[in-house]
Amino acid sequence: MNRKVPLGLWMILFSCTAATLSAQDNAKSAARYADLPFAVGPVKPGVDLRNMVREKVFRQSCAELDRSAARRQQAFAEGEWSAWSAWVREGLLNQYGELPAKVDAASMNIRPVSRYEFPLFSLENVLFESFPGWDVNGSLFLPDAKRFPPPWRAIVIPVGHSSKTRKNYQIPAQAFVRMGFAAILFDPPGMASEKQGGNDHFVDGVRTYLTGYSSNRYFIMDAIRCIDYLATRSDIDMRQGVGMTGVSGGGTTTMHAVLLDERIRAAGPACCAVPSAFHPLQDGYSPCAETLPVDKFRSGGDQIDLLCAALPTPVLLMAGEKDEVFKIDWGRAMADEISQAYAIAGVGDRFQFYADPGGHEYTLAMAYRFAGWMDRWIPPSQTRQLPQWHETDFAMLPDSVLYCYPNLDGNMYSLNADIARGLRSARQPTDLALAVNQLARLDKIEPKTECRTGVPQQAWVHWVEELSILPEDGIELPATFIYPMENQPASCLLYFDDRGRWTDLRQQGFLAQLIRFLDRQPPWNALLTVDLRGWGDSSPADGPYEIAAWGHRERWISYVSAASGDPILAMRIRDGLAALQTLRSRPEIDSHRIVVGGSGMGGVVALHLACIDSALAGVFCRNGLATFESLATAPEYTWSPEAFFPRVLRFYDLPELISSLHMPVAVVQPLDAMQKPLAEQQAQETYAQFLAQPQHLLLLDADDSALIEFINRCLKP
Secondary structure (H helix, E strand, O other): OOOOOOHHHHHHHHHHHHHHHHHHHHHHHHHHHHOOOOOOOOOOOOOOHHHHHHHHHHHHHHHHHHHHHHHHHHHHHOOOHHHHHHHHHHHHHHHHOOOOOOOOOHHHOOEEEEEEEOOOEEEEEEEEEEEOOEEEEEEEEEEOOOOOOOOEOEEEEEOOOOOOOOHHHHHHHHHHHHOOOEEEEEOOOOOOOOOOOOOOOOOOOOOHHHHOOOOHHHHHHHHHHHHHHHHOOOOEOOOOOEEEEEEOHHHHHHHHHHHHOOOEEEEEEEOOOOOOHHHHHHOOOOOOHHHOOOOHHHOOOOHHHHHHHOOOOOEEEEEEOOOOOOOHHHHHHHHHHHHHHHHHOOOHHHEEEEEEOOOOOOOHHHHHHHHHHHHHHOOOOOOOOOOOOOHHHOOOOOHHHHOOOOOOOOOHHHHHHHHHHHHHHHOOOOOHHHHHHHHOOOOOOOOOOEEEEOOOEEEOOEEEEEEEEEEEOOEEEEEEEEEEOOOOOEEEEEEEEOOOOOOOOOOOOHHHHHOOOOOOOOOOOEEEEEOOOOOHHHOOOOOHHHHOOOOOHHHHHHHHHHHOOOOHHHHHHHHHHHHHHHHHOOOOEEEEEEEEEEEOHHHHHHHHHHHHOOOOOEEEEEOOEOOHHHHHHOOOOOOOHHHOOOOHHHOOOHHHHHHOOOOOEEEEOOEOOOOOEOOHHHHHHHOHHHHOOOOEEEEOOOOOHHHHHHHHHHHOO
């Protein structure tokens, strides 16, 4: 049945339908917008950038420890443990450099300081030299001569990261002296000791990386020199040698000294030894530089290696059940393996493990254990039963009673500074490219050129493309690539900045000016700015131990990477080379017109790349470190510990490296150890050889225009 619909109703129906269709269209439009991809920003990483560097250093170090462990296990399996032990000892000597020989009393510069008499013992404070001008502040506890007639057997007690006045050292020394032993205490460099100034474990210890001589040499030599001093005394019985025992850092000193001095006939390291893979690697603990010398993990330097290499010296390894750093489960597992090694060598009775119920401390029970160990291996004239005391039977002596007031002119800083200056005088002309290849491990590790790319975005007359460069497994380098839209190969700057790749780019910064980012007319330059590992977007996150005053992520990375034999600066040089190879592979770039440069330590990396690759059109270093030597010789510095390139001063310093380059070079506002610009006269003297070459340029002001002119001149066809 046909029915007519009124016009007004048609109009209402039409408007409703139109509204419905319009709403559907709007919904579809909104849905399309919601589905749009967001392409601004870096390429999504395939690794955790904030933990990338730590994990890489950890994995690499563990691989070296595995190789070292395999070598040890093979040596014992094949009965070659003696040759293996000699290899470990040789590795230690290579780390320490030339140590002073055993000396007589006159050349030790022995100076008695004070003497005190107590009811059960006497105390003599004495100074003598370990290195020329470097004092050991010995406090020698001597038994009651009426009860224990001399000559006395002796125990050396290296102090840990503390002071000899503390309970961990005074009480054991008093216990030993009551049992008829002479016991000598001495302070380590720095910490809470008398030997302050130039001996800071963190500030001054890392300086020794530059010369390649571990700061541990100053701890170990003091312990050995104590034995030399004891040997000058007629009241000390040296016929059977001496014992050595200490806690924490003092235990570490004991483990090393026993490998270097055959006069140590009984050793008792305490609360100091677990596999390095657990501590300080897996737990991320920031240790002192002396515990992680260069190449430690590659040369049999793990704690288990040191203790096994002590064969056949009797070793009593002690630990605390409640030690919160050197955890007991780690120590027990390691002790089991050491015990097996001693058994294989046929001297299973010469190793024991004692777990004390206490924590990170040297307890009275440990002192009794070690006294019994001494009686077993350095026996008294007749058998005896050791007396038993309680801690309340001992009274702490006033700190001032143990003071020796050592000469502080000789210290870790001053001795290493002298070595650094001596290396400058001794360096011979060498193939610097070969030296850089060795230090950066390019002779062992060749970086890859893999790269993942983002979506190029037009920004005025340039394309801006985010990249992720993959120089090796587990490492990604966020990078920003900017190149002209014109269809022809462009000249390009490759740039590294330790503050992050965007620092000199954002808001029309120096890099934006260089590439003429907002200019409508050519010529335009291209730019690849890269975050080398640990910089910019890959800056490492902090870990639990960074809460402590001495903890620092850069410290951990610097020390552990050096111990692995692949320092962080070496890694970054290889990263830079991978970035250069990636850039050369891009069709948008004229590979013959590439300048490499950088800011801060990024500039130092750039200089090393120029030494490796002579085909670059030019190189510059902006606000970079002027000399590595300044880090060793300046009283203070503010550079990151990652700047201390291990062993570099044995081969070259930065002015020598720069002077060897056969391309235009610009040095802009070079900085001293405190990151302050060099004064004009100092700069002229530092770069005298460099300035003798006409293509080289030294700029001392902060104006970027002269640097931009230099770069453009290098980039011209």
